[in-house]
Amino acid sequence: MEPSTSRRAGATVPPVLLLLACAAPDDTRLAPEDPAPVVQPAEGPANAPIAGLSAEWQDRYEDGYRAFELIYGPSRGLGPTYINTTCVSCHAGAQRGPDVVTKMVVMDGDEPAADQSALPWGNTVRENVAAGGETPILPPEGVEGLFLSVRIGPAVYGRGYIEAVADSEIERVEAEQAAAGVVSGRINRITFSATDADSEFHDHVAGETGLIGRFGLKARVATLDEFAADALVGDMSITSPMRPTEHPNPDGVTDDNHDGVDVTLDTVNVLADFTRLVDIPPRPEGILTGEGDAAIGAARFAAVGCDLCHVPTLRTRADYPIPPLADIDAPIYSDLLLHDLGVLLIDGIEDGDATGTEWRTAPLLGLSHHATFLHDGRAETVGEAIAAHGGEAAFSVTAFDALPADERAAVEGYVLAL
Ligand code: HEC
Numbered sequence: 296m297e298p299s300t301s302r303r304a305g306a307t308v309p310p311v312l313l314l315l316a317c318a319a320p321d322d323t324r325l326a327p328e329d330p331a332p333v334v335q336p337a338e339g340p341a342n343a344p345i346a347g348l349s350a351e352w353q354d355r356y357e358d359g360y361r362a363f364e365l366i367y368g369p370s371r372g373l374g375p376t377y378i379n380t381t382c383v384s385c386h387a388g389a390q391r392g393p394d395v396v397t398k399m400v401v402m403d404g405d406e407p408a409a410d411q412s413a414l415p416w417g418n419t420v421r422e423n424v425a426a427g428g429e430t431p432i433l434p435p436e437g438v439e440g441l442f443l444s445v446r447i448g449p450a451v452y453g454r455g456y457i458e459a460v461a462d463s464e465i466e467r468v469e470a471e472q473a474a475a476g477v478v479s480g481r482i483n484r485i486t487f488s489a490t491d492a493d494s495e496f497h498d499h500v501a502g503e504t505g506l507i508g509r510f511g512l513k514a515r516v517a518t519l520d521e522f523a524a525d526a527l528v529g530d531m532s533i534t535s536p537m538r539p540t541e542h543p544n545p546d547g548v549t550d551d552n553h554d555g556v557d558v559t560l561d562t563v564n565v566l567a568d569f570t571r572l573v574d575i576p577p578r579p580e581g582i583l584t585g586e587g588d589a590a591i592g593a594a595r596f597a598a599v600g601c602d603l604c605h606v607p608t609l610r611t612r613a614d615y616p617i618p619p620l621a622d623i624d625a626p627i628y629s630d631l632l633l634h635d636l637g638v639l640l641i642d643g644i645e646d647g648d649a650t651g652t653e654w655r656t657a658p659l660l661g662l663s664h665h666a667t668f669l670h671d672g673r674a675e676t677v678g679e680a681i682a683a684h685g686g687e688a689a690f691s692v693t694a695f696d697a698l699p700a701d702e703r704a705a706v707e708g709y710v711l712a713l
């Protein structure tokens with residue numbers, strides 16, 4: 296007589312594997328039913344910690360890196376629907392990609408249609424299922440106007456500099472742009488929606504409105520701890536105290552194989568700390584000062600107005616908890632504001648206050664480590680990325696195109712070295 300399937304599974308699992316399966320969810324080993332590991336290099340050309348960290352922050356960087364590379368399987372809370380199983384699947388070595396997130400929206404011409412009822416589970420494709428989930432969230436067939444777009448997981452290095460930037464700086468640049476009338480960036484004012492945040496980096500509480508969004512391609516999240524919690528649940532279906540609820544899904548599954556919330560607040564915080572502590576990849580000498588080989592590129596970058604949006608530096612808060620990032624000029628080459636770059640770059644997705652043609656000015660950090668450029672990787676060179684800028688940036692592209700070929704090449708070389 297055949298034993299029942301569940302009995303047979305139980306009876307053939309050796310005791311040592313059972314032990315592993317019961318290990319704490321944050322154990323870095325793989326549980327037996329987990330998928331095969333994605334092999335990623337622990338060391339890469341662009342994932343060093345910020346120089347001058349204390350031993351405590353250095354330890355935090357290392358713990359954070361381990362958490363960032365951890366692969367989640369069903370025993371750790373994967374499922375019911377998810378995109379991938381580890382942060383490094385989309386941010387390999389803290390860099391860009393390789394995996395992507397696919398977004399979908401029903402369009403009515405150049406605008407999102409009022410009726411999005413064809414997408415009852417939201418605008419994110421979640422193609423994988425586990426832990427009782429049986430129906431992936433895929434683009435529906437036969438829906439008129441359905442528009443798909445891709446977002447490559449951006450690099451996460453240098454994000455501590457972005458978080459450290461003082462609110463007053465972003466407000467200052469927004470006001471200066473409005474007064475000058477050339478470009479018209481605006482802050483994505485958002486609501487803090489995490490229920491149980493830690494107070495080391497900020498004291499925001501759930502429901503607090505009017506915060507300055509600065510993370511995500513449309514600046515829809517204010518802080519790195521909230522982004523880490525959002526990434527855990529949104530990309531990997533891992534719930535945490537800051538995001539305790541599984542995503543709505545076609546099978547109506549409300550919990551997975553890991554009872555209740557899947558990870559602790561410390562896991563969220565250590566992941567956030569990793570993204571705070573990885574440094575901007577080293578830049579060649581003379582780049583930041585615009586001297587030597589960089590002189591012409593830096594001068595023309597400013598002359599054609601790239602620097603109106605890609606603002607070279609913004610001042611950071613004096614009380615930012617990571618000392619090397621406090622009270623400095625953060626060289627991020629972004630105003631962190633939303634700009635309308637026109638229909639060429641449309642994705643139709645509204646994120647917080649951002650419209651379907653608005654994007655946060657991409658910070659220009661470590662571009663030589665990118666295989667492709669722009670949110671969906673459509674540009675293979677910096678020149679192609681510039682050519683795709685329209686809308687508010689059209690004047691700048693026209694001015695760039697009018698430069699002699701050697702000066703255009705100097706701007707492209709300068710941007711690539713940032
Ligand atoms: C399936 C791919 C995928 C996975 C897995 C993933 N991310 Fe991301 N990540 C993205 C994409 C795409 C974006 C841009 C999202 C947006 O604009 O909303 C992003 C954005 C980010 C950002 C903001 C960067 C910026 O420039 O504002 C951070 C920080 C981040 N992810 C951290 C994480 C962490 C931590 C994990 C693991 C818990 C993770 N991500 C897992 C794809 C992924």
Ligand code: HEC
Pocket residue numbers: 478596599600601602603604605634636640654655656657658659665667668669670671677680681684687688691692695706710
């Ligand atoms: C009106 C504001 C604005 C101006 C002016 C502007 N940019 Fe951008 N830039 C953006 C935004 C917003 C993005 C993000 C677009 C996207 O990802 O689809 C971007 C993206 C980029 C990227 C891609 C970065 C990446 O990580 O893939 C490069 C390169 C770039 N800009 C260079 C330039 C250069 C060079 C100039 C001047 C010729 C310029 N930009 C002018 C707003 C601007």
